[in-house]
Amino acid sequence: METTKIKWPEWPQYTESANNNLLEVFKSNRWALSGYWTGDQPMVQKFSKKFAEYCDVSYCVPTTSGSMALMLALEALDIGEGDEVIVPALTWIATATAVLNVNALPVLVDVEEETYCMNPEKIREAITDRTKAIIPVHLFGCMANMDMIMEIANEHGLYVIEDVAQSHGSKWNGKYAGTLGHIGAFSCQQGKVLTSGEGGIIITNDQYIYQKLEQLRADSRVMTETPLRHGDMQLVMKGDFQGSNHCISEFQAAILLAQLERLDFLNSIREKNADFLNRELSKIPGIVTMKKFSQIDRQTYYGYVFKFNHSEHMDAQRLAEILRQRLNMGTFYLYPPYLPIHKNPLFCPWTKNRYPKNIRMNEEYWREQNFPVAESAFANSIVLHHAILLAEPHQLNMIVDTVADVFGR
Numbered sequence: 001m002e003t004t005k006i007k008w009p010e011w012p013q014y015t016e017s018a019n020n021n022l023l024e025v026f027k028s029n030r031w032a033l034s035g036y037w038t039g040d041q042p043m044v045q046k047f048s049k050k051f052a053e054y055c056d057v058s059y060c061v062p063t064t065s066g067s068m069a070l071m072l073a074l075e076a077l078d079i080g081e082g083d084e085v086i087v088p089a090l091t092w093i094a095t096a097t098a099v100l101n102v103n104a105l106p107v108l109v110d111v112e113e114e115t116y117c118m119n120p121e122k123i124r125e126a127i128t129d130r131t132k133a134i135i136p137v138h139l140f141g142c143m144a145n146m147d148m149i150m151e152i153a154n155e156h157g158l159y160v161i162e163d164v165a166q167s168h169g170s171k172w173n174g175k176y177a178g179t180l181g182h183i184g185a186f187s188c189q190q191g192k193v194l195t196s197g198e199g200g201i202i203i204t205n206d207q208y209i210y211q212k213l214e215q216l217r218a219d220s221r222v223m224t225e226t227p228l229r230h231g232d233m234q235l236v237m238k239g240d241f242q243g244s245n246h247c248i249s250e251f252q253a254a255i256l257l258a259q260l261e262r263l264d265f266l267n268s269i270r271e272k273n274a275d276f277l278n279r280e281l282s283k284i285p286g287i288v289t290m291k292k293f294s295q296i297d298r299q300t301y302y303g304y305v306f307k308f309n310h311s312e313h314m315d316a317q318r319l320a321e322i323l324r325q326r327l328n329m330g331t332f333y334l335y336p337p338y339l340p341i342h343k344n345p346l347f348c349p350w351t352k353n354r355y356p357k358n359i360r361m362n363e364e365y366w367r368e369q370n371f372p373v374a375e376s377a378f379a380n381s382i383v384l385h386h387a388i389l390l391a392e393p394h395q396l397n398m399i400v401d402t403v404a405d406v407f408g409r
Contacts, residue, residue, distance in 0.1 A: 021254035043253035059210035066187025069200035070098035090374035114291035138167035140303035166302030270389035310380035
């Protein structure tokens with residue numbers, strides 16, 4: 001087959017249900033939570049209820065992005081100036097910038113070789129008397145070791161905010177990702193398995209945290225439960241906590257409701273196909289697949305990762321370009337992992353004067369930090385976007401055969 005004729009699955013995908021939901025919003029005359037009461041429950045509330053039920057959690061607060069979900073979670077826990085929050089060195093920069101944005105210091109720690117998720121032993125080494133929270137990230141197609149992380153957090157009286165941007169629907173010992181810590185923060189950006197283009201979700205079982213989050217995301221307002229007349233405002237003043245406007249629109253919630261209907265179905269296909277790739281790619285000399293903890297009942301894949309023996313002649317950048325050319329994949333579909341935060345040019349807090357000096361530091365402070373596993377991950381790993389895990393069997397075989405050919409099987 002000529003590579004120019006290969007067509008990989010598109011992402012996002014939509015259904016007639018999404019069309020119907022969007023049309024309902026258009027006709028309702030209520031396009032935002034800050035719109036007036038029309039007699040029907042707004043889409044944001046409908047989605048909040050459905051997603052809370054899906055995760056088997058008490059409370060859900062949708063917001064504008066995964067970055068904002070993390071930031072509001074930190075604010076809800078009263079984390080701010082003078083505090084430290086432990087985050088993995090290998091993750092999208094938003095995990096660290098959310099900490100900066102509440103004027104706290106992100107303390108980076110290295111990741112585990114087998115999962116690329118936060119190394120619990122490195123957490124222990126990083127804890128100080130200023131540490132207030134840990135943000136484990138369930139990265140690409142792996143979960144952080146939540147048993148050990150929660151044990152450490154409980155020992156030291158620390159909060160745990162799960163960054164679940166890449167793990168909607170994963171389960172650890174029967175509990176959904178995002179419900180194992182005190183708060184779960186999700187992203188619904190275009191590339192995620194549950195997407196509304198942009199958006200975020202926060203979940204918790206703590207009523208006080210929920211009530212605070214409601215006000216933090218809606219200019220200190222809450223949704224009233226009192227009877228309403230047509231044209232009444234449903235968001236009403238509360239003012240217990242200073243908030244800002246971080247509400248998603250009714251259109252985004254309408255899309256998320258439809259996306260949620262197919263989440264488990266698509267995730268099951270991805271998991272099955274990831275198992276196939278694990279089995280077949282691991283037969284190729286020099287290729288290593290990622291570890292799946294025995295506690296994981298269900299694994300979601302935002303990205304499927306495999307590692308290779310890199311050399312001066314073959315690093316991840318070169319291998320990614322070779323595979324993209326041979327498989328006719330764009331950079332959305334196939335890429336090396338993230339640059340570690342301390343090496344990522346997008347992470348440059350010293351350029352932002354609103355950060356206090358003791359958290360923005362300087363370029364030398366950040367760039368000279370050393371996290372060998374995170375740095376190695378960028379050099380010797382490849383990520384396949386989850387859309388590829390929805391491909392046909394012959395396409396998955398083509399990926400295996402192409403990798404095998406490159407490595408001279």
